[in-house]
Amino acid sequence: MQSSEFDQWCHRLALSPATRDFLARLRASPPVRRVQGRAQNVSGTYASRKMGVTIQFESHKVELWAIYAMEYDVQVLEYFDQPHTLSLTYQSPSRRTVVASHTPDFLVLRQDSVGFEEWKQEERLRALTVSHPGRYQRDASGGWRCPPGEEAAARLGLSYHVRSSATLHPTYIRNLIFLEDYLFTHRVAPDTVAQILEAVSATPGISLAALLRASPPISVDAVYTLIARGGLYVDLLASPLKEHPHVRLYPDQTTAEAHALLLASPCSAPDGTWSEPVAVSHLVALHAHAPLLWDGRRWTLVNLGHTMTTLLPEVGPPLQVDTRFFVHLVDTQTITVPEHPQAAHLTSLSHEVHRHLADAGPAALEVANRRFRLVEAYQQRQREFYEGIPPRTIRSWAARFRDAEARFGCGYIGLLPDTHARGNRTPKAPEAARRLLDAAIETLYARPKQQHARAVYVAYQRTCLAEAVSPLSERTFYRRLQAHTGPALTTTRRGARAAYPEQPWYWELTPSTPRHGDRPWEVAHVDHTQLDIELVSSFGTALGRPWVTFLIDAYARRVLACYLTFDPPSYRAAMMALRVCVRRHGRLPQTLVVDGGKEFHSRYFDSVLACYYCTKKTRPWAQPRYGAVIERLFGTTTTAFVHNLLGNTQASKVPRQMTKAVDPKRQAVWQLPDLYAFLCEWAYNIYDQREHPALGQSPRDAWAVGLAYGGERAHRRILYDEAFRLATLPSPPRGTARVHLSQGIKVHYLSYWHEVFRLPDVVRTRVPVRYDPFDISVAYAYVHERWVECVTSSYGQFQGHSERELLLVTAELRARNRKHHVTTPITAQRLAAFLADIEAHEAVLLQRLRDQETRAVLQLIDGGRHTSAPSGELALLAASQEAARPVAESTGGSPVDLSTLQVYEEYR
Numbered sequence: 001m002q003s004s005e006f007d008q009w010c011h012r013l014a015l016s017p018a019t020r021d022f023l024a025r026l027r028a029s030p031p032v033r034r035v036q037g038r039a040q041n042v043s044g045t046y047a048s049r050k051m052g053v054t055i056q057f058e059s060h061k062v063e064l065w066a067i068y069a070m071e072y073d074v075q076v077l078e079y080f081d082q083p084h085t086l087s088l089t090y091q092s093p094s095r096r097t098v099v100a101s102h103t104p105d106f107l108v109l110r111q112d113s114v115g116f117e118e119w120k121q122e123e124r125l126r127a128l129t130v131s132h133p134g135r136y137q138r139d140a141s142g143g144w145r146c147p148p149g150e151e152a153a154a155r156l157g158l159s160y161h162v163r164s165s166a167t168l169h170p171t172y173i174r175n176l177i178f179l180e181d182y183l184f185t186h187r188v189a190p191d192t193v194a195q196i197l198e199a200v201s202a203t204p205g206i207s208l209a210a211l212l213r214a215s216p217p218i219s220v221d222a223v224y225t226l227i228a229r230g231g232l233y234v235d236l237l238a239s240p241l242k243e244h245p246h247v248r249l250y251p252d253q254t255t256a257e258a259h260a261l262l263l264a265s266p267c268s269a270p271d272g273t274w275s276e277p278v279a280v281s282h283l284v285a286l287h288a289h290a291p292l293l294w295d296g297r298r299w300t301l302v303n304l305g306h307t308m309t310t311l312l313p314e315v316g317p318p319l320q321v322d323t324r325f326f327v328h329l330v331d332t333q334t335i336t337v338p339e340h341p342q343a344a345h346l347t348s349l350s351h352e353v354h355r356h357l358a359d360a361g362p363a364a365l366e367v368a369n370r371r372f373r374l375v376e377a378y379q380q381r382q383r384e385f386y387e388g389i390p391p392r393t394i395r396s397w398a399a400r401f402r403d404a405e406a407r408f409g410c411g412y413i414g415l416l417p418d419t420h421a422r423g424n425r426t427p428k429a430p431e432a433a434r435r436l437l438d439a440a441i442e443t444l445y446a447r448p449k450q451q452h453a454r455a456v457y458v459a460y461q462r463t464c465l466a467e468a469v470s471p472l473s474e475r476t477f478y479r480r481l482q483a484h485t486g487p488a489l490t491t492t493r494r495g496a497r498a499a500y501p502e503q504p505w506y507w508e509l510t511p512s513t514p515r516h517g518d519r520p521w522e523v524a525h526v527d528h529t530q531l532d533i534e535l536v537s538s539f540g541t542a543l544g545r546p547w548v549t550f551l552i553d554a555y556a557r558r559v560l561a562c563y564l565t566f567d568p569p570s571y572r573a574a575m576m577a578l579r580v581c582v583r584r585h586g587r588l589p590q591t592l593v594v595d596g597g598k599e600f601h602s603r604y605f606d607s608v609l610a611c612y613y614c615t616k617k618t619r620p621w622a623q624p625r626y627g628a629v630i631e632r633l634f635g636t637t638t639t640a641f642v643h644n645l646l647g648n649t650q651a652s653k654v655p656r657q658m659t660k661a662v663d664p665k666r667q668a669v670w671q672l673p674d675l676y677a678f679l680c681e682w683a684y685n686i687y688d689q690r691e692h693p694a695l696g697q698s699p700r701d702a703w704a705v706g707l708a709y710g711g712e713r714a715h716r717r718i719l720y721d722e723a724f725r726l727a728t729l730p731s732p733p734r735g736t737a738r739v740h741l742s743q744g745i746k747v748h749y750l751s752y753w754h755e756v757f758r759l760p761d762v763v764r765t766r767v768p769v770r771y772d773p774f775d776i777s778v779a780y781a782y783v784h785e786r787w788v789e790c791v792t793s794s795y796g797q798f799q800g801h802s803e804r805e806l807l808l809v810t811a812e813l814r815a816r817n818r819k820h821h822v823t824t825p826i827t828a829q830r831l832a833a834f835l836a837d838i839e840a841h842e843a844v845l846l847q848r849l850r851d852q853e854t855r856a857v858l859q860l861i862d863g864g865r866h867t868s869a870p871s872g873e874l875a876l877l878a879a880s881q882e883a884a885r886p887v888a889e890s891t892g893g894s895p896v897d898l899s900t901l902q903v904y905e906e907y908r
Helices: 003-012 017-028 063-071 122-131 147-154 170-183 190-202 208-212 220-228 253-264 323-331 343-359 362-379 391-408 411-415 431-445 453-466 474-484 487-494 496-502 571-585 603-611 624-640 672-689 699-710 722-727 803-820 828-836 842-862 871-891
Strands: 043-047 054-057 076-081 086-091 097-102 106-110 114-120 159-164 290-294 297-304 308-313 319-322 523-530 542-544 547-553 559-565 591-594 615-618 736-738 745-747 750-753 766-771 778-783 786-792
Touching: 003 017, 017 076, 017 106, 043 063, 043 603, 054 063, 054 076, 063 076, 063 106, 063 114, 063 170, 086 147, 114 122, 114 147, 122 159, 147 159, 170 220, 190 208, 190 220, 208 220, 220 699, 297 343, 308 323, 319 323, 343 391, 343 411, 362 391, 362 411, 391 411, 431 453, 431 474, 453 474, 487 496, 523 571, 523 624, 547 571, 547 624, 559 571, 559 672, 571 603, 571 722, 603 615, 603 722, 624 672, 672 699, 672 842, 736 745, 745 766, 745 778, 750 778
Parallel strands: 114 159, 523 591, 591 615
Antiparallel strands: 043 054, 043 615, 076 106, 086 097, 106 114, 290 297, 297 308, 308 319, 523 547, 547 559, 736 766, 745 750, 750 786, 766 778, 778 786
């Protein structure tokens, strides 16, 4: 809202002047705290178009869903994350007064209200009502409230609400995420709009799958755009938009509601008796416990499965039929659904029956079926069928049948065996001995000391003898110890990381947004790993193991970008992965999942993601399963590619068994540019076309199918131009630099100049600055609404030197100053002279060799347009490029041409 709109809104809500001033300060202030990712929550930032800033969240299933709901709710004018810290005062269960500082998740300005909102899981709120009853309570309507929060907010003239995850519909949020790309910028041709509206108006309720089969063919992107912008109506709560056969299209909401009422209305007979049978395949939704009529007999639908359907008659055992055959009987009205006054009563009885059937296994059902046939013969006095069964047994079964029929309305339940409840399960061991045994396990075994089990048992025996109690056997002790084994015990003894493999795997058993997205480009993972191979320089010098950065699409498992360097993980490797992705595909993913590394939390990385509306999710630390997609890619790369190369480090895994003949450093023959060329070939072509076990098809095929259902979304393409390249360049720590009349701007001890700095309106002002970490001889300044390229005064000495090399040199100069107890300032002239005189320094020389190999990679992928490498090195690079060209041509692909890619160095 603009200032005038904000004033009008405050006047309409009759807010006090103090509240107005308080809201004005909050609207202009940054969040009071940074969200944190802990052991179980996924935090991150969302680039909000409504607010024009990034919004923080600490839960991607509660707070992020709330952000999506507020972002596209017309009643929400503005919302701010982590707005203000409140002081809450309440009574603890022990009657002690507690004063706690609390920061609500959001401050929400709606059309008719304003207040703080705290979002939590429904299960978490139930637990908090027990542990903190003075802070969280149920209200009369079944919702949640926080009395101390309401009191603290009331002092500011605002409201306070506790929101539950139960109010967020998973399918609705899933569809919002799916449609987000179509809510902006995409346009549909008028003739296409007319064609779609004509088809939907002619057949209201037509499925999306049927519409896309129309002739002439209709683009799915056009249909999604009309849905997102209100040209077509779809119930976003009904089914995911990806499931085309279940998505029903209507011209408007009024038509959809009319059709829904028509389908839900019963057909009543004139005499008020049962209604006429209605085919349920189209007009009535089949559900569990639904009463059915089949050949004059009553049945109850117990379960409608994908392959088999279970039906329960009034009398007799349950029946299983093929689901397709069942649907055919329903469509032909052989099976009908009557509307009878007693239907509700029958349904309530079937719930109890269904519970007993669900508890019975296949063996119990087989026993009950045999007993039912014998009881039926007994009731019909057909003695020859139950001959050989003791009379007392058959009478007992008949009595149980009659009793169950009277209690549940289904005698079959009484014939289910109760073998699971038989036997005396009372412990035979003395209570005192069992109590001492459990105490020994909890106090002696379950502790970081990691005492051996045998020693714990000996201590337990001593304790029993001291208390005149007969100890239990060692076998019983180990059985009891096995019962205590689990993640909790391992955490106590060996720590959380050791217990992580024992944690149960997370299965998506509830309706939710899929963890890997509904389509390509929705979710991607980026991370680094050090390859298990030793490399050498073009001069034969051992350079160590390289680091690879992968960007992979989670839906199709397709490698979007890979980048290889000698430098450890840093922000430049992350930015380079984004550059490669845009260069190859012209896109960035909608959501990017990263780990807790510092390189993924720099302001440069966040600014690029926010600029292109990419949501960043930070997975919990020490929880590799949250990044299982890319972690598995690392393993596949190692086993399927790296371990087939000479110089791999498998032999060094067992140092005592390694000899000189198998030493990876002595076997190393690969250079960085050659390895990068073949790694690109493997990642973009070989791995891309190999069947993936989790998909049942290749990543390339899964990608094509996903785009067919999810849409191409060509309007989301990003041009790889100078603007994008400048957007991915870093800034100095302060982000700006002061312009001096004679020296220009100063970045990292170096002065940079451009003729525009002579202008009077530019001198002594602070201008935004960015620099090239691969070549510190140039920098960029934003002056008069454009970026200008500035060069350093010692351009010849610094050309081709990286920021990382500069950091090593400045660290050496500081060490010399400390050694000689001097405070000589570090100037550009001193840095240039030191660079010329430090050829023998091992660290700088090694870094220079690594930088040369990195420039060789750029020379290979740029096609010879990078000219900062020495002439002798160019000959070697040309030779390696010629050697790699036949392989690329034979496989039908080549490394991506990154003509203007820059390599980032580490920022400190």
